[in-house]
Amino acid sequence: MSTVDRRTKRKQLLRQKILDVSRDILLSQGFAALTMRRVAEAINYAPATIYLHFQSREQIAEELCFAGLERLYESLQAVTGKNAATRLAGFARAYLEYAGSDPETYRLIFMADPQLTKAVFTHRDSGGTGEAALGLLVKAMEELQVGSKKRVAKPIELAELFWAGLHGLASLRLACSQALTGDEFRLAQVLAAAITDKISPERIKEQRPQRSKG
Amino acid sequence: MSTVDRRTKRKQLLRQKILDVSRDILLSQGFAALTMRRVAEAINYAPATIYLHFQSREQIAEELCFAGLERLYESLQAVTGKNAATRLAGFARAYLEYAGSDPETYRLIFMADPQLTKAVFTHRDSGGTGEAALGLLVKAMEELQVGSKKRVAKPIELAELFWAGLHGLASLRLACSQALTGDEFRLAQVLAAAITDKISPERIKEQRPQRSKG
DNA sequence: GTCTATAACTCGATAGAC
DNA sequence: GTCTATCGAGTTATAGAC
Numbered sequence: 001m002s003t004v005d006r007r008t009k010r011k012q013l014l015r016q017k018i019l020d021v022s023r024d025i026l027l028s029q030g031f032a033a034l035t036m037r038r039v040a041e042a043i044n045y046a047p048a049t050i051y052l053h054f055q056s057r058e059q060i061a062e063e064l065c066f067a068g069l070e071r072l073y074e075s076l077q078a079v080t081g082k083n084a085a086t087r088l089a090g091f092a093r094a095y096l097e098y099a100g101s102d103p104e105t106y107r108l109i110f111m112a113d114p115q116l117t118k119a120v121f122t123h124r125d126s127g128g129t130g131e132a133a134l135g136l137l138v139k140a141m142e143e144l145q146v147g148s149k150k151r152v153a154k155p156i157e158l159a160e161l162f163w164a165g166l167h168g169l170a171s172l173r174l175a176c177s178q179a180l181t182g183d184e185f186r187l188a189q190v191l192a193a194a195i196t197d198k199i200s201p202e203r204i205k206e207q208r209p210q211r212s213k214g
Numbered sequence: 215m216s217t218v219d220r221r222t223k224r225k226q227l228l229r230q231k232i233l234d235v236s237r238d239i240l241l242s243q244g245f246a247a248l249t250m251r252r253v254a255e256a257i258n259y260a261p262a263t264i265y266l267h268f269q270s271r272e273q274i275a276e277e278l279c280f281a282g283l284e285r286l287y288e289s290l291q292a293v294t295g296k297n298a299a300t301r302l303a304g305f306a307r308a309y310l311e312y313a314g315s316d317p318e319t320y321r322l323i324f325m326a327d328p329q330l331t332k333a334v335f336t337h338r339d340s341g342g343t344g345e346a347a348l349g350l351l352v353k354a355m356e357e358l359q360v361g362s363k364k365r366v367a368k369p370i371e372l373a374e375l376f377w378a379g380l381h382g383l384a385s386l387r388l389a390c391s392q393a394l395t396g397d398e399f400r401l402a403q404v405l406a407a408a409i410t411d412k413i414s415p416e417r418i419k420e421q422r423p424q425r426s427k428g
Numbered sequence: 429g430t431c432t433a434t435a436a437c438t439c440g441a442t443a444g445a446c
Numbered sequence: 447g448t449c450t451a452t453c454g455a456g457t458t459a460t461a462g463a464c
Contacts, residue, residue: 011447036440046449048442057440110389111325117390153404157396161379161404164394168382169375175324176331180378182371190367190375194412198404201411221429249456260432265459431464438457445450 015053017043022060023067026104031061031112058116061108065120066129068105072098073133084143085196091137092166092188099170111171134159141199148200158195165191229267231257236274237281240318245275245326272330275322279334280343282319286312287347298357299410305351306380306402313384325385348373355413362414372409379405 021042025034036057040047054060075098079090099106109120121130137159145151153161169184169191180187235256239248250271254261268274289312293304313320323334335344351373359365367375383398383405394401 035438037438047440048450049448051441052447111385114389118392121390121392152407153400154396157401157404160394160396161383161401164382164386164398164401165375165379165405166382167386168378168380171325171385172378172381175328176335178332178335180374182368182374184378186367187371187375187378190371190412191379193366194408197412197415198408201415250458251456259430262433262459263431266430270458429464431462433460433462435460436458439455440453441455442453443451446448 011053014043018050018053019060019063019067023064023105026064026108027102030104031108034061058113061113061116062119062123062125064105065109065116066126068102068109069120069126069129069133071102073129076133076136079136084140085192087140088137088144088162088192088196089189091140091162092192093185095166096170096173096184096188099174103174106170107174110167111174134163137162144196144199149202152198158199162191162195165195225267228257232264232267233274233277233281237278237319240278240322241316244318245322248275272327275326275330276333276337276339278319279323279330280340282316282323283334283340283343283347285316287343290347290350293350298354299406301354302351302358302376302406302410303403305354305376306406307399309380310384310387310398310402313388317388320384321388324381325388348377351376358410358413363416366412372413376405376409379409 018039022034022039025038025042034057036047036050039060040050050060054063072095075094076091079087079094081087081090108116110117120126134156138155141155141158141162145155152158166188169180169188172179173184232253236248236253239252239256248271250261250264253274254264257263264274268277286309289308290305293301293308295301295304322330324331334340348370352369355369355372355376359369366372380402383394383402386393387398
């Protein structure tokens with residue numbers, strides 16, 4: 001291993017360490033507490049050192065969002081099932097579980113700075129994770145529509161509506177625990193069922209989606 | 215009019231002026247730009263003067279949120295119609311129209327600080343406007359359920375789900391214009407129809423809600 | 429009572445010494 | 447590559463002049 005390699009590796013390690021402690025601070029104290037000074041203190045360096053690895057506080061936030069979106073995508077990807085309606089119910093549960101397990105990152109991705117949300121969804125570094133996640137929903141909607149007599153909406157529209165519904169439940173729960181008196185997981189199942197029935201009403205009797213166990 | 219009355223009135227006027235310029239700043243430059251210094255400059259007073267009328271910046275934000283929620287409630291209240299399904303479609307349009315017309319206040323109410331959202335919904339000064347607005351939705355859900363053979367969910371649950379869906383559409387649109395490729399007004403109508411059908415599937419043929427004109 | 433001036437603290441970011 | 451020192455800005459809050 002050459003000297004240059006060693007130097008590069010050490011640099012990468014410090015960069016990763018900055019991301020790690022940033023995530024710790026974000027999870028435990030929220031985004032407002034994620035300051036360059038606090039990060040510097042946590043890694044035992046001066047604040048200025050961080051700027052050798054990241055252009056700004058905003059860039060650190062972006063990378064934390066990319067990573068969060070990746071975890072959300074993986075959770076959705078882990079949902080399997082031959083029946084598209086059942087899969088929809090699984091997506092709903094997985095989505096809300098992610099939001100509940102990583103609330104501060106979720107806030108950061110979808111509810112904080114519009115510029116940050118935009119960066120997460122349009123920046124080249126995000127690798128199209130958002131589109132891929134939405135693609136899973138689109139595919140399920142397409143399958144549900146097969147054999148249905150008439151289309152109430154395009155699959156992409158239905159996917160976005162479903163996503164918006166889940167996001168609404170997740171974000172209201174995060175914004176104010178008192179906002180929703182009902183259980184958001186149950187409400188999400190009702191949403192999944194309503195959309196499923198709306199797409200293919202003729203299947204209502206035969207193929208009602210199973211209630212999720214979780 | 216006594217001297218005390220005059221003094222009280224002048225005090226109230228200044229307080230209202232602070233709220234007015236605060237709202238101007240919020241609308242034109244967003245919440246981050248709403249600083250005590252800027253407000254003071256706009257009313258030609260020193261920053262400390264503001265603290266004679268408001269305890270903190272947060273309290274100004276709260277009052278702006280109360281007023282915003284009031285406007286949203288009035289918009290929903292203006293939706294009339296004998297048919298509950300038609301009213302649901304109207305609520306959807308009114309809700310999204312409010313969010314689009316007053317985006318920074320909407321952000322402040324639902325997407326900014328959890329403490330602020332909580333304050334808006336639980337503080338006594340809010341006068342239960344949030345509950346009243348939700349009540350309009352609950353009433354529509356109850357009407358839809360009349361005569362239906364079985365209840366998929368309680369009216370309050372359906373109202374919260376509907377609200378969450380609308381909030382999801384509104385907040386995604388505000389968070390990132392690229393997030394939704396579809397028209398949120400159209401998606402909201404699909405949502406309204408899906409929930410309506412889910413509540414009373416036997417009415418699907420007879421009583422399909424009219425597409426809104428707006 | 430009302431307002432000015434200012435304090436005491438936070439922050440992100442940068443320049444320049446080493 | 448790292449640190450010290452600092453800038454310019456933000457915030458809340460108070461002491462004291464008028």
